[in-house]
Amino acid sequence: MDWINELKREVAARGLGQVARELNVSKTTISLCLSGKYQASTDKIRDRVTVIYAEGGIDCPVLGTITPMACADSRDKANKIGLKAGNPESLKLYVFCLKCGLNGN
Secondary structure: OOHHHHHHHHHHHHOHHHHHHHHOOOHHHHHHHHHOOOOOOOHHHHHHHHHHHHOOOEEEOOOEEEOHHHHHHHHHHHHHHHHHOOOHHHHHHHHHHHHOHHHOO
16 A cells, blocks of 8 residues: 555545544644655654554554544543543553554654
8 A cells, every 4th residue: 555645545535634633643744744855754654544544444452443533532532531530441541542553652
């Protein structure tokens, strides 16, 4: 798969802001990648694009197979709640989100 073309298709279909949120990177990073001007390694971004968009869903160890938007929403919620989570499911999600390669780590 040509990940740049996949990224272009996703941005055209859903918008720069949503794709950046799903990939957990800035809109500027996406723009620079698409224009070929991104100075750092694109390996992590390529890997995220491949996992999130090419494989038909994200295999979350806590929530099962979910959409990119559901992943971004869950990641945001887990990061807001953090260790203050009152239920085991939320705490488990927070712990797994911290370790997830799609979370920018």
